[in-house]
Amino acid sequence: KIFLKMSKIIAIGRNYAAHAVELGNSLPSSPFFFFKPFSSIINAAFGENIEIPTEFTNDVHHEVELGVVIGSRARCVSRENAMEYIGGYCVALDMTARDAQEQAKKKGLPWSAAKGFDTSCPLGTIIDKSLVPNPYDLELFCEVNNKLRQSGSTGDMTFKIDQIIESVSKIITLEPGDIILTGTPPGVGRVVEGDVIRFGIKGLKVHDGQDYVFSCPVVNRK
Amino acid sequence: KIFLKMSKIIAIGRNYAAHAVELGNSLPSSPFFFFKPFSSIINAAFGENIEIPTEFTNDVHHEVELGVVIGSRARCVSRENAMEYIGGYCVALDMTARDAQEQAKKKGLPWSAAKGFDTSCPLGTIIDKSLVPNPYDLELFCEVNNKLRQSGSTGDMTFKIDQIIESVSKIITLEPGDIILTGTPPGVGRVVEGDVIRFGIKGLKVHDGQDYVFSCPVVNRK
Ligand SMILES: [Mg+2]
Ligand SMILES: [Mg+2]
Ligand SMILES: [Mg+2]
Known part of the structure; x- marks a missing residue:
């Protein structure tokens, strides 16, 4: 089980050609x-x-993305053993004030x-890396009011x-607990108050056999 | 005494006209x-x-700046009572990869x-706000190898x-422990391996009557 201490969120831009x-x-x-600050995180598992x-x-x-959760301290790590520093994964929304x-x-x-406002980083439950044998065969998806907006395979990362x-x-x-957001597949679009965003990884079953899917309502900041 | 928990660093750009x-x-x-990540902080009091x-x-x-340390949670705070949310101050270097x-x-x-690399945020000791009755009459300074590079009054903030x-x-x-860097006065410039940066607030005496001055050597990352 991964314990999320206060750390940092690093988000990669334009990592799916079709989205760029x-x-x-x-x-x-x-x-x-x-960077997105930790104050931007909300718990999508609690809706x-x-x-x-x-x-x-x-x-x-909305920008649905695969989050990589760092498991151990990584400084000047080479590509060859980079995957050893991963502790887990999560699905995330990199909410963006496009204007x-x-x-x-x-x-x-x-x-x-534009990237760091409060609530701009809804995160799904963090899952251990043992549940994700291949991080490049995941089907990310994002729906708004039950209409599919984004879908794409993590295999398409540049x-x-x-x-x-x-x-x-x-x-x-x-550092342990850091999260890297790995970019978004195409289909990003606007949301307004009253919308509900449903997002996750298609076909992924977690601990108790549940689908790895989350929902967050959209409201205006009061 | 202010306890610094893992939180965020928010740095303001171009807040002294002469520097812009x-x-x-x-x-x-x-x-x-x-943003600068917490992984960029080094302790200037330890050199x-x-x-x-x-x-x-x-x-x-180098960019020498006044750091404002948040003391209590501030959300949609109006200018009139904003100062109540401050817990303390510190001097900081907003080291910047200008290229x-x-x-x-x-x-x-x-x-x-450019703003978030490791060691890019040397911080002086955090001092309680009671030691800083007027945050706009502080004389920031920064020397490189004993030559004055930057000096300016915090009264010149835009x-x-x-x-x-x-x-x-x-x-x-x-949130408590967040640090706001408030911009740099003119005189920024390049440093290279072997340089020593000395920076602080002129005339400010802390707890034990010591000058509020810090030194950090510059080295190449190995
Ligand atoms: Mg994104
Ligand atoms: Mg930025
Ligand atoms: Mg600066």
């Missing part, structure tokens, strides 16, 4: 990342609310507010998990 | 920020090393690697601390 294309972005030649900070954004998008992000991109400013760990750990030490 | 100008940047109309991640950057700059930051700015990409707390807490909840 849908937003009109160029493809990165090496993995790039941004906690995703809050739209309406004073700041009017265009919040604020586009403004930041244009001005050359940080993405931090930079594989071991490459990401190698690349990041050259610059930033990864 | 020296880098050829436009002045922001509202405070913008980026820990600042490591240049040479595989990634060849141009690391990587400039690349990121040009491409519209996050600043996270956005005051209460405005920053109001603005950030609309989007992101501030």
Whole structure:
């Protein structure tokens, strides 16, 4: 069982070519990342609310992603043994204020507010890596009000998990409990108050035989 | 005494006009920020090393800043009572891979690697707010090898601390132990292996009558 201590969330951008294309972005030649603060996490297993900070954004998008949970300290780790540093996995939503992000991109400013607002990181239950023998055959999906918006295989990642760990750990030490969000497949889109987002990994059965699926309602921040 | 639990570091950009100008940047109309991860913190009171991640950057700059340490949970706090949420202060270096930051700015990409590499956040001892009756009359300074590089009064901040707390807490909840870096005065510049950075707050006497000054050697990351 993985204990999640306060640590950091590192999110990889444009790691599925089809998603980079849908937003009109160029493809990165090496993995790039941004941070989401721990204060952005909500527990999707409890169905906690995703809050739209309406004073700041009017265009919040869902991005369903595979989260990699670090199990042991990784500094300057090579690709060859990178997978040994993983403790588990989870499904996540990298909720994004797209309007604020586009403004930041244009001005050359940080993405931090656009990616880091409260409730912008709903996480599913963390599962031990033993339940995920192959992290590249997972079918991520995301529905809004029971309509499928995103689906894609983790096999379509441009930079594989071991490459990401190698690349990041050259610059930033990864610590137990850190979470790496590995990018989103295509189909991202806007949500508004009253929507319900259902997301998970298709076909994955956890501990008690349950589906690995979560739901979070969308509300406006009060 | 302030206990620093694992939390987040929020750093404000371009909050001293003279510094924005020296880098050829436009002045922001509202405070913008980026994150530094807790893994970037080193203890300047122990004289820990600042490591240049040479595989990634060849141009690391010092930025001396006043750090505001949050004392109690702040969500949607108004300017009028924002100062009540402060627990203490510290001096900090917002070490920056300027080459990587400039690349990121040009491409519209996050600043996270440029601002978040290991050892990029040396912190002086956290002091209780009772020792700082007026946070706007502090003289920040930064020397490299005993030559003065930066000096400036915290009175020159564009956005005051209460405005920053109001603005950030609309989007992101501030928690006890969070640190806000409030921007740097002019004079930023490059350091290389073998340099020693000495920084602090001029004239400030702490607990035992000691000067509030710290030194960190600069080395290349091995
Ligand atoms: Mg950022
Ligand atoms: Mg994403
Ligand atoms: Mg700075």
